Amino acid sequence: MSANVTVLGLGSMGTALAGAFLSAGHRTTVWNRTPGKAGALVAKGAAEALDPAAAVTASELVVVCLATYGSVHEVLEPVADSLAGRTLVNLTSGTPEEARETAAWAAAHGAEYLDGGIMTTPPGIGNPEFMLLYSGERAVFDVRRPVLAALGDPVHLGADAGLASLYDTALLGLMWSTLTGWLHGAALVGADGGEKATAFTEVADRWMKAVGFFMNTYAPQVDAGTYPGDDATLDVHAAAIEHLVHASEARGIASGLPEIFRDLTRRGIEAGHGRDSWARLVELVREDGRK
Numbered sequence: 001m002s003a004n005v006t007v008l009g010l011g012s013m014g015t016a017l018a019g020a021f022l023s024a025g026h027r028t029t030v031w032n033r034t035p036g037k038a039g040a041l042v043a044k045g046a047a048e049a050l051d052p053a054a055a056v057t058a059s060e061l062v063v064v065c066l067a068t069y070g071s072v073h074e075v076l077e078p079v080a081d082s083l084a085g086r087t088l089v090n091l092t093s094g095t096p097e098e099a100r101e102t103a104a105w106a107a108a109h110g111a112e113y114l115d116g117g118i119m120t121t122p123p124g125i126g127n128p129e130f131m132l133l134y135s136g137e138r139a140v141f142d143v144r145r146p147v148l149a150a151l152g153d154p155v156h157l158g159a160d161a162g163l164a165s166l167y168d169t170a171l172l173g174l175m176w177s178t179l180t181g182w183l184h185g186a187a188l189v190g191a192d193g194g195e196k197a198t199a200f201t202e203v204a205d206r207w208m209k210a211v212g213f214f215m216n217t218y219a220p221q222v223d224a225g226t227y228p229g230d231d232a233t234l235d236v237h238a239a240a241i242e243h244l245v246h247a248s249e250a251r252g253i254a255s256g257l258p259e260i261f262r263d264l265t266r267r268g269i270e271a272g273h274g275r276d277s278w279a280r281l282v283e284l285v286r287e288d289g290r291k
Contacts, residue, residue, distance in 0.1 A: 020125050029055055096169075116135075118132050127152060128149070187253045
């Protein structure tokens, strides 16, 4: 069913969000601090509000996507009273602390609040293969889910408004770590015979399925705090890491990653955990593991 939706902020991501709502048949109102960005959306059927007050009052669902949480408050503070009875969905990137503070602020002004994390770039908006993470009251999410599904697959993480931001940050860390490891591997494989990154990636893509299996195997160990070395112990990993260090140094491939792996593994072994699984290293990654 069609709904009234407002999108505040028409950067590349905000424009993509508004476009997806329009494509799904929702009556979409848009506003941007810098004029002149709404033309293409208006041509597709969007209504352009002249100011934040008009934008907020146009819809029961208000989606905001600005540069910072500070910008969110700058825009919404003057029209805070208009938020009462509406649902504010904040897809601005920030910290869990900012998300919780904004949730409390919204509640104080009578608004329902969901915080969100967009796990794609603008071209992926509208594709159900990509996730958008949400945190906040489940009942609020359930009501708004059919409309939010226009943006991508909506995933609810819990009532704590800070969870979407926390997951977003953690998942980006996983992405950067994975992509840097992939770049290191592509450079390493290409150093000897000029192998193309595309050839390496075909094999690496299949390997990532095994890596996903390893994560699902180790996750219950992390939750339980027990780390049986049934598949491969830290001692075994340490020997293989030395091969990676040697091969990288011999070819002048210097990302710093092999040394990180070696040092972390050595710390685990020196602490007496050489016969435990790789998951044991979570104790060193955690702050209390370094005390």
